[in-house]
Amino acid sequence: MSGTPLAQPRVFARNTPDALTFDRVTSRFAARRRRDESYVALSDISLAVGDGEFVSVVGPTGCGKSTLLNLAAGLLRPTDGSISSFGVPLDGLNRKAGYLFQADALFPWSTALDNVTAGLRYRGTHPVEARDMAEDWLVRTGLKGFGGYYPHQMSGGMRKRVALAQTLILDPELVLMDEPFSALDVQTRQMMENELLELWATQRRSVLFITHDLEEAISLSDRVLLLSAGPASRVIGEYVIDLPRPRDVSEIRLTPAFLDLHRRIWNDLKAEVLKSYEQARLG
Amino acid sequence: MSRRVLAEPRIGRTALFALRAGVLIGLLAIWHLGGRFGFLDPFFFATPIDVIARTWHDLGTGDIYRHLWVTTIETLLAFAIGTAGGIAVGFWLGLAPLASLVLDPYIKAANALPRVVLAPIFALWLGLGIWSKVALGVSLVFFIVFFNVYQGIKEVSPVVLANARMLGASRRQQLTSVYLPSALSWVFSSLHTAVGFALVGAVVGEYLGSAAGLGYRIHQAEGVFDTVGVFSGMLILTIFVIAVDAIVSLIEARFLVWRPDAGGRPDAA
Ligand SMILES: Nc1ncnc2c1ncn2[C@@H]1O[C@H](COP(=O)(O)OP(=O)(O)OP(=O)(O)O)[C@@H](O)[C@H]1O
Ligand SMILES: [Mg+2]
Secondary structure (H helix, E strand, C coil): CCCCCCECCCCCCCCCCCCEEEEEEEEEECCCCCCCCCEEEEEEEEEEECCCCEEEEECCCCCCHHHHHHHHHCCCCCCEEEEEECCEECCCCCCCEEEECCCCCCCCCCCHHHHHHHHHHHCCCCHHHHHHHHHHHHHHCCCCCCCCCCHHHCCHHHHHHHHHHHHHCCCCCEEEEECCCCCCCHHHHHHHHHHHHHHHHHHCCEEEEECCCHHHHHHHCCEEEEECCCCCECEEEEEECCCCCCCCHHHHCCCHHHHHHHHHHHHHHHHHHHHHHHHHHHC | CCCCCCCCCCCCHHHHHHHHHHHHHHHHHHHHHHHHCCCCCHHHHCCHHHHHHHHHHHHHHCHHHHHHHHHHHHHHHHHHHHHHHHHHHHHHHHHCHHHHHHHHHHHHHHHHCCHHHHHHHHHHHHCCCHHHHHHHHHHHHHHHHHHHHHHHHHCCCHHHHHHHHHCCCCHHHHHHHHHHHHHHHHHHHCHHHHHHHHHHHHHHHHHHCCCCCHHHHHHHHHHCCCHHHHHHHHHHHHHHHHHHHHHHHHHHHHHCCCCHHHHCCCCCC
16 A cells, blocks of 8 residues: 555656646535535545556445546546646646546437547548548447447447447547446456457557446556545555556456455455445445 | 337237228218208208318319418418527527526416417517418417427436537537437427427417418308308318328437337337
8 A cells, every 4th residue: 555645656658747647636515405514525635647557446336436537537626636637737628538427428319320420520520531430449349230320229338338439439648437337247348348458558548447346447457546435535545456468357357466466455445335335324 | 209008909900990990980970860860950060971072172173272382381480480489599598597597487477378369469460461370370389399499408418418528529519419409309309299389370370360271261161151161171171280290200200210219118228
């Protein structure tokens, strides 16, 4: 566990600025009713994601993981502290980031193909070129031939893949992913995790990956951050995952090194999950 | 589109058609026999054979088409203007919370007013030509479309909107690629009602004072106690409405393909 307040990135290239830094960030939500107190979701969070680094954040449900990602995307402003991306302080939306939302965020009135090309069209890419690129991405995400389907005609897993293609086609330098695979069955999930690792290996973009599945976090990441149970959740653990790459997510789970890491992190996580469960039970 | 809550009864298409035709023939028979045996006075109730004969004759001679044309034009104009106005104002108020807050009671009051009472005023202002009928239709269509667009703007999914923003949509692109489709889906789901009201506006307007149109014809026939003419006018109006409704259904099916209801997936996306 790190003793320093700032969870440091594993440095890949010393002279490039970090993809994302949180400096003592606090996020507070206004009270819903007047006599309620405001709710502090995140308190005094400092963290960094290095350029090209894959960082996962785990924590019990409701601890503020999605809030953390909304802050990184610039959709939410920190109440306190500052956030910067690639050395530039965030003001408004984070233009370098692509965001894969936890909830369904596809345009329901557009086909899979049109959903995938949306970002390119906003950017003014020529429609023919956009279409070609999107077809390519549909193939890469295993959706060949489904370009004409509307979101409601696809399964939850297919929709997630469309969302993945929609975000990654823009080649964002920082990819924010909020539990992208939690709705999938184990097989599909491991397949997509491997695909993600492959994509990441070729592009080497920085990734901030949210999950509540510790195994997923370990098998994908360079580093895992542990958030404490809310309210006022903080980073209470940082674990460097020095497992060799390239990895196969289903095989790596059986290696002693993996199991060792898992045991270590789970010990800390378990305490937080229990705390969060107790809080929920006692209301 | 209605969700199928009840189990579909098991019946073939031809059998269903036969049953439906049977109901029609039965009703016509009662009407016919009623006239024949004197408990439905033909002076007040006409007879089905006369009505059909008259309708057939009218459809053959061509004068009717002039009236149909006038009513169609009035309906289309009322629909187009009312829809455009409803979309524009709905968009504006949907995106301007202060204005909508200020205007809210007035909009509710205007919508609560039974629009038919406006017909004489419109006739006074716009004369007895088509525009007073168009105005009446617009006053009906506008509010339906307005409320739906307003709702559509208010109910834009915040996640979908955030997604569009993250994908780089400018404010303008958010309007065209998120707000507009969302609002239009509500407009299309109220299309039948809107077209229906445009037609009601036209016919009622004609009925209350005009020189042409289906409503005018019915009014004329009524004026000379020509019940056969009244019923025949109603029959033609009904055929017209069914035709319009079928066209609307076609348009709707084309534009709402993305809707879960149209594709039949009960676990909504
Ligand atoms: N807009 C908001 N207004 C008020 N409170 C909010 C808002 N958004 C989130 N919260 C609160 O902040 C806390 C953290 O929410 P968040 O969605 O970030 O949790 P999470 O860690 O992503 O949970 P999960 O793992 O279930 O997705 C929750 O207690 C939630 O109620
Ligand atoms: Mg979440």
